[in-house]
Every structure is written in C-alpha cells, then in structure tokens.
Amino acid sequence: MSPTVLDLEDQPQIFDIRQNYDGLDLKGEIVRGLGSQLPTLPSLLLWDDQGQDLFDRFSQTPTYYPFHGEIEVLSRYGSDIGASVPAEGALLELGCGAVRKTKSILSGFRQQQKPVNYFALDVSHQGLTTSLVELRKLFKDSPFITITGLLGTYDDCVAWLTGLKTMRALGSMTILWLGNSIANLDSHDQASAFLARFGTACQHARLACRFLVSTDICQRDEKVLEAYNVGRPEYRDFLLNALDAANLELGYEAFSADDWTPASWLDERERNLHFYLTAKYDVLVPLTSVAEGTDAVTIHKGQRVRVVTSGKWSEEVMGQICGKAGFHIQQRWKDDSGDYCIFLLKNVTANISDRRVVQPTAGVGEKILELKKRKI
Numbered sequence: 007m008s009p010t011v012l013d014l015e016d017q018p019q020i021f022d023i024r025q026n027y028d029g030l031d032l033k034g035e036i037v038r039g040l041g042s043q044l045p046t047l048p049s050l051l052l053w054d055d056q057g058q059d060l061f062d063r064f065s066q067t068p069t070y071y072p073f074h075g076e077i078e079v080l081s082r083y084g085s086d087i088g089a090s091v092p093a094e095g096a097l098l099e100l101g102c103g104a105v106r107k108t109k110s111i112l113s114g115f116r117q118q119q120k121p122v123n124y125f126a127l128d129v130s131h132q133g134l135t136t137s138l139v140e141l142r143k144l145f146k147d148s149p150f151i152t153i154t155g156l157l158g159t160y161d162d163c164v165a166w167l168t169g170l171k172t173m174r175a176l177g178s179m180t181i182l183w184l185g186n187s188i189a190n191l192d193s194h195d196q197a198s199a200f201l202a203r204f205g206t207a208c209q210h211a212r213l214a215c216r217f218l219v220s221t222d223i224c225q226r227d228e229k230v231l232e233a234y235n236v237g238r239p240e241y242r243d244f245l246l247n248a249l250d251a252a253n254l255e256l257g258y259e260a261f262s263a264d265d266w267t268p269a270s271w272l273d274e275r276e277r278n279l280h281f282y283l284t285a286k287y288d289v290l291v292p293l294t295s296v297a298e299g300t301d302a303v304t305i306h307k308g309q310r311v312r313v314v315t316s317g318k319w320s321e322e323v324m325g326q327i328c329g330k331a332g333f334h335i336q337q338r339w340k341d342d343s344g345d346y347c348i349f350l351l352k353n354v355t356a357n358i359s360d361r362r363v364v365q366p367t368a369g370v371g372e373k374i375l376e377l378k379k380r381k382i
C-alpha cells in the first residue's frame with residue numbers, strides 16, 4: 007500500500023505508513039490481554055497524544071537518570087556519535103517522541119555541514135506533527151538536513167523499509183533508537199528478533215544498516231527504583247493514562263482510574279522492571295466483544311495488570327542480544343556514572359558498503375519525497 011501524505015504544504019512532510027489504515031487492533035489486544043492468565047494491557051496505550059506529554063514531563067524529573075544520562079552522553083560525545091552516521095545517508099529515528107535529544111544530534115550535522123536525510127517515526131500523529139514543526143523551524147535555514155515524518159508502528163516501519171527501492175540512493179541507513187526503548191520489548195529474544203528484522207529490511211533495500219541504540223545499563227537497584235517511583239504524580243499519571251486511552255479505544259468507560267493503583271516490580275534475575283495497575287477492589291471490566299465471546303472480565307482485588315516493562319540490561323546482555331541479531335557492538339559511549347550507554351551496532355552479516363549507489367545532485371531525501379508523492 008502506498009503511503010499517504012497527511013499534511014498540507016506548509017506543514018511538515020508526514021507519510022502515513024500504517025499498513026492498516028483503520029489503526030491497530032488495540033481493542034482486540036485489550037480484550038485478549040485482559041482475558042489472559044497474567045492480565046496485560048497493550049503498552050501502546052501509553053503513547054497516545056496525552057501520554058506523550060505526560061512522559062515528556064515525567065522524563066525530566068531530577069531523579070529520572072535515563073533522560074539526564076542520555077543528554078550527558080549526547081552532549082559529551084555528540085560529535086563522535088554524529089561522525090558514525092555516513093554523510094548523505096538516512097538517519098531513521100524510531101519512536102522519536104518529543105525529539106529533545108534529536109535536536110542536539112541534528113545541530114551537530116548542521117555545524118559540521120554534513121548532509122543527512124532524517125526520518126522520524128512515531129505512532130502519535132499529534133506528537134509527531136508538533137515535534138516536526140519544531141524541528142523544521144530550527145533547521146529551516148540548513149540546506150544539509152531534510153526532515154520527514156513517518157506515522158506508524160515499528161512493524162509498519164519494517165514493511166515500509168523493505169519495500170522502499172528508492173532508498174538505495176542513500177547507501178546507508180542509521181537507525182536511531184533512543185530512550186532505552188529496546189528494553190521495553192518483553193525479552194532479550196524479542197530484542198534480537200527486532201534488530202534482525204530491521205537488518206533484513208535494510209538488506210532488501212540494499213542499504214548498509216547500523217543502529218545507534220541507547221540503553222539503561224544501570225545495575226543499581228536503589229537508583230532504578232528511585233527514578234521510577236510510581237508514587238510520584240508525574241509517573242502515576244503517565245501509567246493511569248493508559249486507562250483513558252483504553253476507554254477511547256473501546257468507545258466506552260470500561261475503566262475508572264479510581265479503581266487502580268500503579269505498582270512496579272523489579273525482576274532482579276532478568277533485570278526487568280515491570281509496571282502494573284493493581285485493582286483496588288474486585289473490578290468488573292465490561293468487554294463488549296462478540297468475536298472473543300467475552301462480556302466482561304473480573305480483575306480481583308490485588309490482582310495486577312501489566313502495562314509496560316523497562317529492562318535494565320547489562321552491557322554483556324546487550325552484546326548477546328546484538329550478536330544473536332547479526333550485529334556487533336562497534337563502539338559505546340557512556341555517561342559519567344556508567345549507568346547509561348549509547349551503542350553503535352554494525353551489521354556483520356550484510357555485505358553492503360556505505361557508498362551511495364547513485365550520486366545525487368540535489369538532496370536525495372527531496373527526490374524520494376517527490377517520488378513517493380507521485381505515487382499517492
């Protein structure tokens with residue numbers, strides 16, 4: 007399916023790359039998740055427009071070291087990190103969010119006068135538009151940076167990348183994945199599979215693939231638990247917002263925030279911090295799903311519904327995850343405390359050089375946009 011341009015001329019270029027234009031089947035996922043033995047809600051519920059704002063606010067609280075550690079790494083090693091992105095290649099950011107960190111990376115390219123074609127992917131249309139309007143304002147004077155938005159999920163992005171023959175002109179694809187998002191995946195195996203899928207998609211598009219992945223490698227439990235204190239209003243509101251988002255998806259008030267308390271549990275063996283909503287009483291959640299044959303689910307007092315997980319995976323574990331996916335860690339940059347790290351991963355299986363296949367005249371990114379626009 008050809009992507010659709012969502013916005014008007016003066017707005018940022020945002021392509022709708024969702025494979026299912028009616029949106030995801032979040033409703034189905036809610037029903038299935040609540041009915042399972044260990045009840046869950048889809049973590050995507052956290053990332054609606056309201057959730058983006060709440061997370062952005064929370065992430066800047068003083069004890070939230072993952073944000074501050076990442077900013078520290080970027081400001082200290084920004085030029086080295088920028089140098090790892092080949093000139094005139096593509097820089098694709100997965101889950102770009104509020105682009106606070108992206109700004110400093112793109113500023114580096116502007117300073118070095120290094121041409122780069124930046125693509126920002128996110129599931130939140132409003133969040134993506136706000137972020138890209140801001141980025142375009144900041145970089146409108148720079149002939150070196152093209153900025154394009156992609157609305158969709160990670161899965162949509164893999165499909166888009168796989169089918170994008172015109173991207174060959176860029177020669178290389180650097181995938182920027184910040185905010186410890188890799189460790190929001192449920193397991194190490196899922197993380198490996200995720201990296202491998204992007205690697206394969208790049209191979210299809212004949213693009214040399216590398217990742218810049220940031221990871222919270224903190225092994226100090228006290229520090230972790232202080233950062234993610236669910237008693238703090240900023241974080242509590244972020245987690246409870248998943249219930250509002252679920253109500254919107256379902257189309258009726260299935261959940262009331264008053265019935266739930268946010269909670270967390272650190273699995274020390276797996277180094278995964280799980281976040282839940284715990285039922286204060288026996289809560290009857292009405293689910294009008296004929297397809298699933300379910301009318302309602304009772305979550306008993308004290309029972310937990312998992313919403314999201316944030317792994318605190320060590321460097322060693324990251325090495326194993328990457329190795330399994332066909333990537334090796336080429337470089338790593340850490341903050342002062344050693345608790346936060348940005349890894350540069352290179353694909354060891356693909357044999358594609360970084361050199362561009364086509365010599366561009368003007369910005370290659372612009373050309374791609376023209377091509378894609380014509381297809382719509």
Ligand SMILES: C[S@@+](CC[C@H](N)C(=O)[O-])C[C@H]1O[C@@H](n2cnc3c(N)ncnc32)[C@H](O)[C@@H]1O
Nearest residue numbers: 053101102103104128129130158159160184185
């Ligand atoms: C933890 S935030 C990180 C935001 C930003 N990259 C940063 O480091 O501050 C995760 C971001 O990924 C997006 N996201 C989460 N799951 C996604 C998915 N399956 N597909 C696309 N984007 C997703 C969310 O909307 C959110 O903006």
